[in-house]
Amino acid sequence: MASSAEALDYIVVGGGLSGCVVAARLHEAHPSLSIALLEAGPDESHNPAVLSPVLYPTLHGTPLQYSYDSIPQPQLGGRKIPNWGGRLLSGGSAVNYGAWTRGHYADFDLWSKEVGDPRWSYKGLLPYFKKSEHWHDDNGDASQHGFSGPIHTSSGGRDYALREPVKQALLSTGLEYNPDLNSGDPNGVARLVENWHNASRQHAAICYDLHGVHVKTDTVVQRVVFEGKKAIGVELVDGQRLTASKEIILSCGALRTPQVLMLSGIGIKSGLDKHNIKQVAELPVGQNLHDHGSVNIVWKLKNPDKGYAFGSPAFNKPEYANGNPMDWMATAAVPDKDLHKAATADGTEFKPSPRTDFEVTVMYAVTAAAPIEMAPMDGTHITTGVLCMSPTSRGTLKLASDKATDNAIVDPRYFANEHDRSVIRAGMRLVLKAMESTAMQEYVDGETPPPGMPRISSASSDKELDARVESTSWSWFHPAGTASMGKVVDSKCRVYNVDGLRIVDASIMPLSITAHLQAPMYAIAESAADLIAQAA
Numbered sequence: 001m002a003s004s005a006e007a008l009d010y011i012v013v014g015g016g017l018s019g020c021v022v023a024a025r026l027h028e029a030h031p032s033l034s035i036a037l038l039e040a041g042p043d044e045s046h047n048p049a050v051l052s053p054v055l056y057p058t059l060h061g062t063p064l065q066y067s068y069d070s071i072p073q074p075q076l077g078g079r080k081i082p083n084w085g086g087r088l089l090s091g092g093s094a095v096n097y098g099a100w101t102r103g104h105y106a107d108f109d110l111w112s113k114e115v116g117d118p119r120w121s122y123k124g125l126l127p128y129f130k131k132s133e134h135w136h137d138d139n140g141d142a143s144q145h146g147f148s149g150p151i152h153t154s155s156g157g158r159d160y161a162l163r164e165p166v167k168q169a170l171l172s173t174g175l176e177y178n179p180d181l182n183s184g185d186p187n188g189v190a191r192l193v194e195n196w197h198n199a200s201r202q203h204a205a206i207c208y209d210l211h212g213v214h215v216k217t218d219t220v221v222q223r224v225v226f227e228g229k230k231a232i233g234v235e236l237v238d239g240q241r242l243t244a245s246k247e248i249i250l251s252c253g254a255l256r257t258p259q260v261l262m263l264s265g266i267g268i269k270s271g272l273d274k275h276n277i278k279q280v281a282e283l284p285v286g287q288n289l290h291d292h293g294s295v296n297i298v299w300k301l302k303n304p305d306k307g308y309a310f311g312s313p314a315f316n317k318p319e320y321a322n323g324n325p326m327d328w329m330a331t332a333a334v335p336d337k338d339l340h341k342a343a344t345a346d347g348t349e350f351k352p353s354p355r356t357d358f359e360v361t362v363m364y365a366v367t368a369a370a371p372i373e374m375a376p377m378d379g380t381h382i383t384t385g386v387l388c389m390s391p392t393s394r395g396t397l398k399l400a401s402d403k404a405t406d407n408a409i410v411d412p413r414y415f416a417n418e419h420d421r422s423v424i425r426a427g428m429r430l431v432l433k434a435m436e437s438t439a440m441q442e443y444v445d446g447e448t449p450p451p452g453m454p455r456i457s458s459a460s461s462d463k464e465l466d467a468r469v470e471s472t473s474w475s476w477f478h479p480a481g482t483a484s485m486g487k488v489v490d491s492k493c494r495v496y497n498v499d500g501l502r503i504v505d506a507s508i509m510p511l512s513i514t515a516h517l518q519a520p521m522y523a524i525a526e527s528a529a530d531l532i533a534q535a536a
Contacts, residue, residue: 008034008214010532011234011244012251013221013260015039016091017518018505018525019251020204021132023213025529030536036214036242038234040252041087043205043217050094051201053323059095064088068255070410076470081414083291083475085253089217090203092253093518096477097324098194098201100153102129102523103389103515104356105184114510117491119531122184125523128530129182132522136193144183150207151522152197156327158319161308162382163327166362168439170330173430182519186331186356192324195518199322204522222404224248224264224501226280231500237404246536247500251525254479254507258286258397259408261483261503266495275402281497283488286408288481289395290512293414294387295424295473296367296374297456299435300445304380308443310365312379325364330434331389331514333357334426345418348392356514358427360434361385372472375448382444384435386427387476389514392419397482412479415469424473425465432458478517483507492535493528504528 012023015037023037044064049055059065066085072078086092105122112121119125130146136153137145170189171177178188195202220237233243250257261267265280272279307314310325334357336350343350366375367383375381395412415421435444436458447455450472456464483489485508488496493508495501504525506517513520 008036008242008244009246010035010249011242012037012249013234014091014250014252014256014505015089015205015215015217016086016251016253016505017093017204017521018528019249020090020208020210021522021525022249022251022504022529022532024208024210025526026533026536027212028209029533031212033246033536034214036216036244037210038219038221039089039215039217040220041089041217043089043215044094045089045203045205050088050203053098053196053199053201054321056095056097056201060084065095066255066407068407068410070412073412073414075416076414076473081412081473081475083255083410083412083479084477085255089215090205092477093203094201094205096516096518098196099324099329099516100182100193100195100519101186101329101515102182102184102519103513104186104354106354107511107513111485111510115486115491119491119527120485125527128523128526129519131526141180141183144180151195151202153193154196154323155191155193158322159317160320160325160327160364161306162364162443165439165443166328169434169437170328170360170362172437172439173433175330175332181329181331185354186329186514187333189328189330192326192329194323196323220404221260222263223260224250226265226498229280229498231498247502247532249532250501250503251505253505254289254482255397255408255410257503257505257507258482259399259404261285261488261495262399263402263404266498271398275399277402281495283496285488286397286482287394288484288487288510289397289410289412289479290391290393290481291395291412291414292387292389292476292478292512293391293420293424293473294385294476295428295469297384297386297428297431298366298374298381298448299384300375300381300448302443302445307379308364309379309382311377315364315379326361328362330360330430331356331358332427332430334423338422338426339419342418342422346392348419355390357388357390357423359387359389359514360427360431361387372450374450381448384431386424386431388415388420388423388427389512390423391512393417394481412475414473414475421466421469424469425462428456428465428468429458432456432460478506480506480509480512480517484510486510492531502528502532
């Protein structure tokens with residue numbers, strides 16, 4: 001990749017998923033322009049732990065991931081909830097679990113309505129979903145899927161022993177089979193889709209061509225430099241400055257981009273004043289933080305020697321190393337009457353609409369991402385995960401210091417209102433009914449509760465389920481919204497009240513997208529790259 005000795009036209013700060021897409025597509029459109037991509041971490045594109053579908057959990061707690069602890073959450077028993085993010089070229093796309101889900105069309109349509117721009121509707125983003133995607137099924141719906149994009153998807157082909165029993169258990173709850181969870185309506189029981197391809201991770205820096213882009217790794221940006229209201233460059237933590245004649249694009253992610261903005265003087269004045277930072281623009285940076293909170297429930301297997309789960313010597317088919325030990329995702333909406341009741345308790349208004357509220361996963365393993373060890377990883381247990389996909393609780397991110405190398409103060413406020421608690425309870429009840437169903441009686445002995453806690457069941461009271469949420473809930477590592485479109489950036493991703501500065505990452509999402517965020521972010525970054533290229 002090229003060095004950055006020459007004068008620059010564009011500087012992209014953050015070499016994660018979005019930054020790689022924007023830099024690559026901008027260079028593709030305008031190869032004569034000089035574009036720098038600055039990444040705080042190293043280039044580990046071919047690290048076996050990054051590429052492997054079974055080794056990626058070993059990256060937790062390593063220097064290749066940012067590790068953020070929230071402030072104590074009073075609604076969760078005072079616990080600090082960790083959140084991880086990629087600190088390497090490709091960002092989260094190099095360390096995530098590889099799920100490929102778009103979310104519900106209604107999420108994007110509401111986004112579009114809020115900002116008054118059809119570009120961000122599902123129909124407006126569909127060409128970019130397709131542009132980023134190399135769909136695995138040649139017979140897939142060509143109106144929904146792309147077949148020549150850089151990101152290869154995959155689904156099935158691993159023939160797990162519990163595949164059919166789990167499917168029947170989920171269907172027994174009243175959900176219907178959905179042949180394509182990436183069609184704009186994910187609700188129902190659908191096959192897991194991932195972006196593992198030929199047993200290898202498809203991450204942004206190897207899927208998008210960065211040749212010709214000046215990629216600088218191990219390069220930490222302290223702040224954006226302004227001349228009046230015009231962004232003219234960046235200052236690194238070592239004091240070095242780089243300048244760009246056209247634009248600076250921030251793509252540092254929802255927990256880093258707002259920090260860079262505030263360190264640059266863009267944010268709420270009272271927060272900047274605490275750290276003696278001169279204000280450039282008053283904007284609600286660091287507000288509207290939303291994330292997908294979750295609860296894992298662990299189940300003890302009957303006859304684990306038959307190789308039902310990871311860790312058993314009989315769980316040994318070669319194809320099991322090609323992706324996550326899962327077959328199905330189930331998504332659904334909470335009944336309107338329950339959300340009406342929750343809205344009354346929260347003092348808000350609920351408007352019925354098409355939507356997804358929660359997601360259920362069944363993993364043939366004890367998940368490596370959990371607040372406490374609930375069972376050994378020896379093939380004797382499986383895990384069901386429940387995700388609150390439509391949270392209305394909102395958190396904040398604030399500066400801890402005036403140094404870019406210090407983590408910001410994160411207050412996500414998971415499950416801080418009755419809406420979110422109603423959603424997670426509904427998902428928990430559904431998965432509890434599924435695991436109690438006739439289809440699973442031959443395979444599951446019962447729940448293994450966390451140490452010191454009673455078992456829960458589909459007949460448990462709201463209070464009993466709330467107690468489990470309070471003691472064991474967790475992030476699914478999908479933070480977003482901290483530099484929201486309509487509040488901090490306009491519908492062309494330009495930061496309000498300054499010139500020459502855009503943001504392209506999950507921080508611009510004004511509302512929660514009911515998906516694992518990488519597939520939406522590829523489409524959003526592709527769309528934003530088009531906007532930037534057209535204005536170049």
